[in-house]
Amino acid sequence: MVRWLKSQKHVFWEAFFVAVVIFLLGLLLGINIEKSRIDLVENYYAQSEVSFLDMIALDKLSGIKNSDCNTLTEANIAFADRIYNEALILERYDSSNTITEDLKISHKKYDLLRAFVWMNSLEILDKCGKSFTPVVYLYEYETEDLEKKAKQTVWSNILKDLKEEQGNNIILIPIAVDSNLSSINGLVSRFNIDSFPVVIINNKPIYELKSVEELKNYL
Numbered sequence: 001m002v003r004w005l006k007s008q009k010h011v012f013w014e015a016f017f018v019a020v021v022i023f024l025l026g027l028l029l030g031i032n033i034e035k036s037r038i039d040l041v042e043n044y045y046a047q048s049e050v051s052f053l054d055m056i057a058l059d060k061l062s063g064i065k066n067s068d069c070n071t072l073t074e075a076n077i078a079f080a081d082r083i084y085n086e087a088l089i090l091e092r093y094d095s096s097n098t099i100t101e102d103l104k105i106s107h108k109k110y111d112l113l114r115a116f117v118w119m120n121s122l123e124i125l126d127k128c129g130k131s132f133t134p135v136v137y138l139y140e141y142e143t144e145d146l147e148k149k150a151k152q153t154v155w156s157n158i159l160k161d162l163k164e165e166q167g168n169n170i171i172l173i174p175i176a177v178d179s180n181l182s183s184i185n186g187l188v189s190r191f192n193i194d195s196f197p198v199v200i201i202n203n204k205p206i207y208e209l210k211s212v213e214e215l216k217n218y219l
Contacts, residue, residue, distance in 0.1 A: 069128035076124055077132060080117045080171040083110060084163070087174060107141060111179045115187060118173050133170045133219050135159065136200040138188060141176035152197050155209050159199070162212045170219065 087110055121134040137159055139152045156174070163172045177188055177196055191205055199206040201218040209215065 069124070069131075072124050073128060073131050076117065076120055077168050077171060080114075080121070080173065083113050083117070084172055084174070086110065087114075104142075107176060108179045108181060111176050111184060112181060114173050114175050115181070115183050117171065118175070118187060121171055121173075132168060133201060135162065135170045135172050135215075135219075137172065137174040137197065138177045138193070138200065139174065139197040140178045142178055148197070155197050155199070158209055158212060158215065162215050165212060166216075166219070 118134060118136055121132075125131075125134075137155065139155070140148065143149060143152075159172055159174070163170060175184060177184065191200060191203070193205055195207065199209060199215070201215070204218060206215075206218060
């Protein structure tokens with residue numbers, strides 16, 4: 001009887017040891033996967049920073065050379081499309097339910113770039129006339145409201161379809177409003193917005209969104 005109890009105890013500790021090892025290996029694997037994701041995002045962001053600085057330099061140069069509106073507009077659209085496509089990568093990582101602090105910081109960096117695109121788009125439209133339409137999508141990144149999450153997913157898909165259909169006729173600018181960034185808060189405060197998500201087209205906040213056809217009426 002004593003020998004049987006000792007045997008059972010031995011089996012228990014072996015099983016416990018194996019479980020701990022498997023848990024630690026899984027944890028290390030998860031950390032490595034997350035690190036590789038962050039490294040990839042940071043690499044994309046570094047390239048976008050170069051594009052960002054290039055566009056600033058272009059803007060300054062155009063000011064000296066009496067403004068080349070076509071070049072400015074094309075550069076702004078290309079930059080906006082670049083960081084939008086990179087945001088889709090972040091979105092896929094979000095859907096894996098492994099949102100870390102590093103990933104949140106990456107989101108804030110991209111939100112800042114998109115805020116610049118919004119401001120730059122307004123300046124270009126003011127300087128050069130209307131050749132495209134900014135479509136600004138303001139949402140809450142860290143909301144725990146399941147109904148709001150579902151609504152934002154639907155809106156995001158509708159806006160993707162709109163971008164695919166309209167191409168360079170629009171600039172799609174999704175921005176998280178709960179990133180606690182002063183520049184974004186300042187931009188949003190220009191509008192009397194009482195709830196999120198919201199889409200802003202031609203300075204008009206839109207609170208109900210059901211289809212691409214409905215959105216086209218505002219363009």
